[in-house]
Amino acid sequence: MMVFLFSLSCSLVVFLLFYGFIAKKVRPQSQVHQRLLSIQNGNVTAERKKEKAKGHRKLGDIPFVERVVRPFLQYAEQGVSSLAPKQLSKLIGDHINMAGKANQWSVNEFIAASLLGFISMSALMVVMMSNSSAYKFIQQVMFTLLFGVMGGLMPTLLLNIAIKKRQAVIQRQLPEVLDLLCVSVQAGLSFDASLRKIVARMKGPFVDECRRMQEDIQMGMVRRTAMHNVAKRCQIQDVSLFMTSLIQAERLGTSMGKTLKNQADNIRERRRQYVKGEAMKAPVKIIFPLVIFIFPALFVIALIPSILSFMKNM
Known part of the structure; x- marks a missing residue:
């Protein structure tokens, strides 16, 4: 009884100190x-x-x-992020920008979520393995580490999925934005005024990148650097070519209307070729569901009546 009271009082003192x-x-x-x-x-x-x-x-x-x-x-996130290498933090920050989640996610939260996933899955496997004696100790350790790594990589997987979805939306939106820019510039507006009108009236990830580029330029960033940052955040070949052509047109003093028209035609042609390529892949992709699902159903419909009649005649 005395030992219990002593341990209880020690726990209460530690709790009060921690609370204070x-x-x-x-x-x-x-x-x-x-x-x-x-x-x-x-x-x-x-x-x-x-x-x-x-x-x-x-x-x-x-x-x-x-x-x-x-x-x-917050203290846990700061402690975990302080242990991570700077290159890893920079890489995670770049991927968060590519996913368009810079205002929602932070590097510290991402690292803490990865560590939490690793610890949660490892603890779950430890609990499951402790109730089962069918596995040896080495097997239990391997399964625990394997599922822990899977839980730690889950935020990375979700981040990569968000990046791919955003890149697909940007590729679909880019030709439309370029056409509107080309028409507006040819109608007499400047490039900045045309981009400002498009940003005010349209929505989408590429429009958000253009809005961020305008904000960076208004804050004092050099236009070339802002355009390079857009290409870096998108990581899409068409966007990189478009920004490079704008930088060259501004540097060489060529007509912005002709540059936009050429880029719109090229990107539209590349988009058409991409769609044709995906259409050519469709017959190959249909083979697997055809063999697995459709052919067995056809065989059942065609052969079952013949088999039943043959068995009846015998």
Whole structure:
């Protein structure tokens, strides 16, 4: 009984120390977070009036998730990301930009999700293997590591799927945007004005990239660098050729209308050839479902009556 009371008191002391440390760290961060949110929403004056009327916010009024869980996750993300190499962090950041998730995902969150997937799948396999004696210790370790690696690679797989989907949408949208740019420039508008109108009236990943390019240029970035960044974020050959042609036209002083017309014709022709190539692959892709699903059904329909009549005559 004395041992139980001693362990319980030690646990209570450790918990109170940990709670006091977290409360001391979280309180100023929560106040700064609330002020930043109020500035973003344009309610600074109202927030100050509320603070003067009600005084400072008490620690008990802060939700448990905001007070304990969110800071713990932030500290864990920072600790995990600090252990990752800089080249890996840069590569993950580039892939997040390619997926168009820069405003939703961060490098720290991605690394933490990968580590969480590895730990979760490994723990699940440890629990499953501990209840089964059919596998040896080496086999249990191998299965645990295998499923742990699979869980750690799951965020990477989802990120690659998002990148491929976005690239496919950009390839479908690029000819339409180029045609509108070509028509607008030939009608007398400048390239910037044409791009501004298209960005204001259209939606899509390539339009978002053009909008980001305009914002970068307005912030002081050189036009060539902004165009290079668009090609780097998209990682599509047609987009790279289009941006390279625009950079060369600006550098050499050639007509922007002719450049856009040539690029629109070339990209439309490449798109037509790509569609023809995919259509030529269709007969080959149909063979497998034809052999696996359609031929057995045809054989059943054609041969079963003959077999039944033959067995009846015998």
